[in-house]
Amino acid sequence: MAEYSDRKDRTITTRWQITGDLAKFILTQDLTHLDDWGGKEAVREVLPEHYQKNFDLVQTDLVNCLLEEKNRKTAMGFAECMGNWGDWFHSQLDQGKKVIYHYFVHTIEPMLALDLAPLCLEVLSGLSAALYTDGCEEGIDTMHAEGYPDHLCSSNMGGAGFLLKGYVPQPDAFLKGTTPCDPSNRVYEYLAHKFNAPLIVVETPYYMNERALKFLTNEMKRMIGKLEKIAGKKIDEDKLRESIKLSNETGEYILKIQELRKLVPCPDTGWHRPADTIFTAQMGTPFSRDYFKGLYEVVKERADKGQGVIPEGKKEIRLAWGYTWECFDLPFFNWLENKHGAIYTEDCLTLFPADYAMIDTTNMETMIEGLAQRLMQVPMARQAMSWSDTWINDFVDVARAYKIDALAIGGHMACKHFWALNKLLTDKVKEKTGVPALRFEMDMMDKRFTSPSELKRIMDDFFATF
Amino acid sequence: MIYVGCDVGSLSGEAVIIEDDAIVMHDIIRVRTRPEQTALEVTQKALAKAKMSFDDIDYCVSTGYGREKIPFAQSSISEISCHGRGAQWANPSVRTIIDIGGQDAKVIRVDKYGYMVDFVMNDKCAAGTGRFLEGMARVLGVELEDLAALSSGATSPVALTKTCTVLSQFEVLYMLNDGVDKINIAAGINRAMAERISKLAKRVGIREGVAITGGVAKNFAVVQSLIEVLGVEFVSLGDVDPQIVGALGAALFAKERWQKARQREATPAGGNKDTKNVCT
């Protein structure tokens, strides 16, 4: 039996550890739905005591979704990687490594190469929202109490609030690439101020060209210099190489899976897509690589057999999500498959460009430039930060390449970048590909804005128009 | 000396009469069509109960909506200041006041003298105000006064998901149609109120010595919910009816203004410096 920490500042990460182990346990039992054993209460009774409290917190629908045959293997991979990551992260803390809170746009290889312990603020929000009934609303409300209005991005708020509440370790520094927006910059600034910790800023350009790359490479060097100061040592080139090789490998799997999703029928399930972002934030670790490797194997197996993921007899409706999705109801994507035959091809947040995998590991110079290139291209941030043609072209391409039937855009209500562009995007996609769009408001992390049942109602109405 | 404070809100009007340092009489009525009417009527009633007349009033301060329109008031002062003052007088340990009125909700922080230090107000959205409860009472088919008692013994309070007061009412209507127990719905309503108010309160920060005022303070179920959500106990306002705190504060200001006016009379401008100040 694993030893779980009862430290307050490991509340969130310990929760994840336990959930990972709990999920592994349940997935190895002989049931395809909690009702097989008499429902959630009955299953709770047969769980080892140390899992029971955690089980109470986990969303019931999510458990049942993971138990479905088509989702089990991926769910197991996710649980394993999450559990392993939790163990590793706590061991880093036990070794006294400095904690760096970073924005999701940064992959963590440089921090790993400096023996720092990175934690992504947005993953704190997203993973909590995805797994637990109480989501990250407590974090969001805590930030609101600090004066943040409820129309600013909740993706930062959840994790920031947890930090203020002391549910995660004290920060040694914050790392923020300025892409894509000022409000997110402000949150990090605020936190750095509040905790009297250094804020390392990486200034990212609006354009994505040679000049931008040169500028950003310089910024990355500055970033490394600052991280070195915090770590108290120089960056280890071999460790960096090792980490980047892992992230390259991970990137390759990601891109291969992306390719496979273009097939008809689509061989990949939807529930895990928002969760994937958690592991892309860990690119450079073996956990991330293992997760995507496992996912690739599952998807490849289906693809080889020409298998889809929707019930027999249903017509496949190929959806793409033009912006982000919601993190608080992962089974929703499973429901879309089962009820409407609607599969998940791509979304803005996990749309990786073809050169994401290929960082040249020859020497420090090439590696840093490769990291800069990657930062410049990071999904969602690149579309939001740069000019409208990036976003529009991306989705015209997606519409064609993935042969989508509709574009769904649950616009994250706080994002001015998106809303300024929303109609232009859908009009252009429509004009060039004939694909219709559904636009509606929701919040990525806060389920109180557009509730899970509202989401379903919106989709029901939408599919009725097909 | 007789001082009167008159507070005209969106749903009710209050008048408080103080003599020296004690409350002599107060009254609360439902608003009339015009604020002047409300003010006149409630003040008349309070005076009548105290066997006094308008001529007995030495100074009157009005507050609340339409306060400038009250002809018998010598001055008008904002309800925020009045609430702060009134609450702090009722209990000197008060430092935070949560005032939930008919159509707005305010959270006021005061210093030990009852002067406002910070405040936040919600007057853009009916959720978390008396209106929210009024609408809900209507949907549940009960009187507003009976809404509080309805939630006693609730075993599973419902969760209301809609922010908008109107949309919430429809959500509740559908719950009723689905056969959900009124008791659990009422409990859910209280919870939703408490959460909305708590969010507002946290923006200003809760300091120890929290008092709750306004009409909704009489809804013990909402108050209980607030205690749970905020995690604080409310301080008592003694015998002071929470709904009259604004008018009480206005009356206290009336006393203060009257005394200042007397001081000014005794010391003429450009003054004779030899004249001793006879006013105390």
Place this chain on the structure above:
Amino acid sequence: MLILGCDVGAITTKTVIFGDDGIVAYDITANNGNLTKVVEKSVDNVISKAGVSLDGIDVKAGTGMGERYIPFDHITEGIIKCLAVAAHRIHPHTRTIVDMGGLVTTAISINEKGKVLEYRTSDKCASGCGFFLRLAAQALEMKVEDFGKLILPYEESAHMGTQCAVFGESEIVSHINDGVEPEKIAAGINHSLGRSVTTMINRIGGIKDIVATGGVAKNKGVIRAIEETLGMEVITLSSIDEQLLGALGAALCAQQRVQQG
């Protein structure tokens, strides 16, 4: 073939019986009390007007936000599609539908075949809806039906600053207190509603012919206000009561389904 379509809305329930020659009978009942009972009453009314029995109906369809309270077996149809199909059937030149219901306003754009291209719904906020009009009518001690006659130029109408259905009521009261004539207030409300509906139409890029449906479409004051702001004509269909499009659409969609096997 006789088809029954029932649209359980926010404030009213509408039922139609549709036969080979068109609408045979219809009923509009206010949603007072238990919704299932309201539906039963509306259905009873319409079948007795049509002179048939429920068993004599070949296909039953239901739609609307309260559709799940329809007690008998029926085919469920999405409201957006229903509105599109019905409007297109009655007026084939329809390219934009703006449904102004009790609680929700929806703007839908359709193509020449009646297929839905895009739509937006006001689902976060009840401003500009029938529910508000009812509250306003109460506050002004007028009948909702009379609002439509109050068409005054914007400059002569009372200014309504708030969009909120709840605070709007207070704003009306304060206008009354200030001695503004009820007619001017009602005209101001019409303008306010017109503005919010126009925004909805513009959001989906509405083009002509624009057809207005729903209870609020009966208010000519609002229609005029929309036309002024939009600069385009807004049609209300003369051959059918504005509130019936949803129910008719449900019947038509169900009919299509059954005919396709």
